[in-house]
Amino acid sequence: MSEALPPRLADCHQHLWPERFLDALRSRDAYPYLRDWTLHLAGEDPYPVQAKDHDVSLRRAAELAEGREIAAVSLSSPLGIEHLPAAEGAGLIDVWHESALGLPDPFRVWAAASVTDPDPGALSTVLGEERVVGLQLPATALTDPAAIERLGPLLGELERAGKPLLVHPGPAPACPPGLPSWWPALVPYVSQLHQSWLAWHVCGRERHPALRIAFVALAGLAPLHHERLAARGGALGVVDPNVFYETSSYGTRAIDAMVRVVGVDGIVHGSDRPYAEPCEPGLGDAFTHAVFTANPHRLLTGEPR
Template identity: 55%
Template sequence: MTNVDVHQHLWSAAFTAALRRRDEPPYLDGWTLHLAGERPYEVAPADHDVDRRAELAVTDGLDLALVSLSAPLGAEWLPHDRARPLLDAYHEGAAELPAPFGAWAATGVRDIDADAAAKDLDLGFAGLQLPANALADAAGYARCAPLLDLLEARGLPLFVHPGPAPGAHPGPGWWPAMVPYVQQMHSAWFAFRAYGRPRHPRLRVCFALLAGLAPLHGERLAARGGEEGRGESDPGMFVETSSYGPRAVEAVARVLGTGQVVQGSDRPYAEPPQQPGFGLGGAAAYAFRIANPRRLLTGKE
């Protein structure tokens, strides 16, 4: 396994067709995406051209690019009968993507169905993605426990991605990505420490967008968290780098160490880094792109 990007998005024809069959958020009107709590977004068709994206992945030097369901759509939060057509279309399209693509499975979090998640994972997905706002507190971890038990039993990782932002600020179009998404990831990081890790000691987990920079609050946790704030580093908790640059990545790597950072781009919504090691040197580039993704995805050094 070499040169891995753990976080990309690529909608198949089956998935876009499923979105167009809907008339309430999330849905596509042509190529205009409508979500609850966000402004209509004009999707660029070229961003989801499979052949073009495969060429870009090769140009980026990737041997594996993991596609995930766009969790801010909110598909996972729909009632089972409304969620399943979108989830089935996503899995159908993702399973047929050519090399170098792989994918994370997705599942409903309003109506938990571990058996359905198991059948989807049987198709060869790398692990399971869950929206961060489903894992923000003790109740969320209790509800999602059957899914996390499944991953732990199979030795597969969890990918935590920002979920929908209903009721988001009606201001600039970038507001949901900068405020609710980041807050969700911050909450999910600390909720996993408090509630997820004690119940799932062997689970490997990766948090999108550097966990909303939550690791940088370790000093405050130590000051306010008592004994809980003095916990040791958790080698099974990873963060990926999407939409951040050298300053943020270096700061997080100084706190966690370079062994817990993996490369993620969030393409097509953000570009991969121009410097593979974010200016930290060749050893960091090797860790972020090769060694750490291997440990995340396989549990092996």
């Protein structure tokens, strides 16, 4: 570990597909599926996956070199697996859990669950695994109060387990022809996060008062729209200490703007590795400690550090 780089103890948002999960994707004939190292999704152009990005030894070496104690990896929700018919998706989710739980330190696992046929009993069993830090759900399953109510059995299990929810963009709709490859990440992904944050703001906390929840990619910057929210008759209200905002794909200006609205205590580091690399916002040592260490610890455990 370089002496110039202090330990970055937690990364709350990464993706790493173990070999057995890769094999399961290659065995499929319908979306999502892999052909060799090319990923095919219903709404996006074929994506060339880099083999080195899912080489467990290489990824582990990178995490240890950066002083990582926890790197929380998840099933990538844009794959659409959580939205598959229950019988079809359950097998892939089982493979994800079984293979990801075999990853070495410092990797930990975000659980996955079907949103077409929620099974709180199966989730309860998985959440009992010590290496499972919580549940990731696609933002496309948390679009309004009715959707949050429908997933209430899963969210209730999380509350009982004392583990958090990570909200991640879900599958993108078919991209109109001629648009650049970054379109899904900048348009549907961001709008999905924005919508799910507003749905949670409207009714989520009332229904699940003890649940810690984190939105990746700073919730699509949804809290920055608080002035427009007020102008249209809504209100941001008191900052919720159990809502967290993960930083992946954003840098100093966006992070600083979010801190001015929601404060520093809810900002947690996540890289979205291998699709992006860790960002150092350069906002001072106290901020670095909060975002890379203290805040992730509180998100994942519910306890101050």
